Amino acid sequence: MTETQRQTHAIVVGSAPPAPAAPLSAIETLIKSSLTESLRDVDDPPIQALYDVLRPYFVTAPEGEQITRGFEAVRTVGAIKQLYTERIRELERDLELSAAKHEWQLDEARKAHKDRVEELRKEHNVKLEEIRKEHQAQLGQQAQQYEVRVKEKEQGHQNLLGLVKSNAEDASERLRQELEKTETERRALQDQIDRIGTLSIYDGSITRAEMWKQLVAKIDDRELNRRLPSTRATTLSQSEQRSVNRLLERIDRKTWTRETPAFYKAVLKCLGPILNAPRVDDDIPGIELMDTHGRTDLLDGYAPDVAISTAGHRKAMPHELYGILEFKVCEDAELETATRLGQAYDYVRRVQKRQPERKKFFAVLSNVRKNVVITLEGTVLRKYSSVDLRTLLLFLRHSLGGCTGDSDFKPPPLAFSLPSSDLTKLLGSSRRNIVAAFKYEGETIAVKCTRTDISAEITDEINILERIKSTAGRPHSLPELVYHDAGREFGMKPVGKPFALVSHSCAETFQAALHDILGALTWLHGLGIIHRDIRIDNVILHEPHGRRPHPVIIDFDHAIDISADEELEVLYEGGYICCPPELVCDAEFDILRDTYRPRRRHDFQGFVLLVLQCLLPARFKGFRSYNLVHPNCDERNDLKQLWDDLKASAVWKPFVEEVWDKDTVDCAMLERMAQVYMFPKRRARAKQAAPTKQSTPTMQTAPTKLATSIKQATPVNKTKNQRKPKA
Secondary structure, X not given: OOHHHHHHHHHHHOOOOOOOOOOOXXXXXXXHHHHHHHOOOOOHHHHHHHHHHHHHHHHOOOOOOHHHHHHHHHHHHHHHHHHHHHHHHHXXXXXXXXXXXXXXXXXXXXXXXXXHHHHHHHHHHHHHHHHHXXXXXXXXXXXXXXXXXXXXXXXXXXXXXXHHHHHHHHHHHHHHHHHHHHHHHHHHHHHHHHHHOOOOOOOOOOEHHHHHXXXXXXXXXXXXXXXXXXXXXXXXXXXXXXXXXXXXXXXXOOOOOOOOHHHHHHHHHHHHHHHOEOOXXXXXXXXXXXXXXXXXXXXXXXXXXXXXXXXXXXXXXXXXXXXXXXXXXXXXXXXXXXXXXXXXXXXXXXXXXXOOOOOEEEEEEEOOOOEEEEXXXXXXXXXXXXXXXXXXXXXXXXXXXXXXXXXXXXXXXXXXXXXXXXXXXXXXXXXOEXXXXXXXXXXXXXXXXXXXXXXXXXXXXXXXXXXXXXXXXXXXXXXXXXXXXXXXXXXXXOOOEEOOHHHOOOHHHHXXXXXXXXXXXXXXXXOXXXXXXXXXXXXEEEOOOOOXXXXXXXXXXXXXXXXXXXXXXXXXXXXXXXXXXHHHOOOOOXXXXXXXXXXXXXXXXXXXXXXXXXXXXXXXXXXXXXXXXXXXXXXXXXXXHXXXXXXXXXXXXXXXXXXXXXXXXXXXXXXXXXXXXOHHHHHHHHHHHOOOOOOOOEOOOOOOOOHHHHOOOOOOOOOOOOOOOOO
């Protein structure tokens, strides 16, 4: 390396440059362009920096050597660049070799790892197979132990089953003996019923005393002598205490020797201000004591002495009763007799029948000094020990909740959309529907409302009634739809009274009524509508002002329209008493589950039984038609026998043959069924057999043999020598 190159190298590596000389623009430009050409693959800023370092070296040179030094510096820079370029190439080659070596090492490591993984997998499979075999051995051992335990348990169950079978056989024998005893008692009771007659307080002929004795015989004594719940939170005011004392003094002085209007008035004068509470709203309906001892229309012809009803009404209604107070003027020892307790229980049952949604009911049997409370919750009867009048009043004030509306005895609100102030009478109720008479636009109509969320039946009934209304020529013996709320309630007219023979004075008027019923059925059948529930409960007698009374067929909730399909098969949903004889006489037919084809003749067959019920109502009292769902029950056998006797009777055979297998009948011939009975004699017997006010009501618990009713039917005979046909 020459001296010039060493100086240039020293300048490039960082030695201090000499002081700059005067600028030589032409030489500088030439040298800079040469430097740029030598370093053409380098960016401009490094070239400018290198030029600024080298410039003092050739600028300070003597004149004439500047170009020589400049080009010498350029050559030196090129040589340095060459050295660095070669070094970089060497480094790149080394890097490539290192990368190749690393890749080879990586491949070797990958192969070694793969081999190791395969080796570990084989070792794992071997261990897994050993564990599986060990588990299989344990499972087999456990299965053997389980089978042993199962066999032990099976043996224990077999032993227990043998013991149960032995006990069951003993229990079956005891039950068979009890059944024989019960059957003997039933027959004896049936004989007693046949002797007593059919006067009924609850669809039968057992006395209230006998009914009460039978009830308490099955109840624990603890349920019959409970203590009345304590009511310490309520007290009587001083004025109320004085009123109670005055009433008790009058009772002790024996002011009354029997129950008279003055007695009830005095009792209400004392008890009313203590228990009465004003009506606030539907949640707090209030309480009012009402004298009902003369209200025979309150509970199916029976009149409790005092009714505890909701406030704000002119008279007590069955669906608004909280409870019943039955007063007796008697000594304390004479109060709790079976007859009087049975009377109170009978009233409770009748209220329960009118309020099926309510759970708890009560009645009080009292002679003012001594008071007995009985409650009925479902079928559970409780009788509480007697208490004095003050304790009774505190209990009633607390339990009835007149000021709060919070009471277990509060009657459930009615679901009608019409205002309760327009309600005039409750016509009927069940767990599904309730029917009441309302004042509506100046006339009285019957409103039927469903209690349940299932509205299919009432919707179908509304559709049937709408079709009847919209069809021209509707007979007056069919109801007229007034309004409806689809799926919930509807109103129809007219409203009448029960259809009964006593409402007709002679055979002609009764025959005219039958003519109207048959005409209505024939008109319905022309539309393809079958009522399927023709019975005496579903016919009312309407008495329009200035016109002849006429019957009206009601209750179309089970009616069906077969106009679109005459072979339609459905379940039987009509009344059991009017079940078609072809179903009743078929021992294999299940009334609840099997389907059948409704026929028009079924309505006429029900009509025959309807007339028979009118002529001989006593013989159908106590007939428990709901038992017909059982194939071999007494009621089903009785109804079969009834149809057999009707077909064998000289009087009834023509009528039965007319409706037995024909859908189109001779209505004029069927109307003559009205002439089977001799009306004057029947009316005379009705007056003679009418129960007096003091007669003891009775209740029937066993079915009546319907077949005997046929022998009671006597054909009309206006000639003395005409022979009576045998049944």
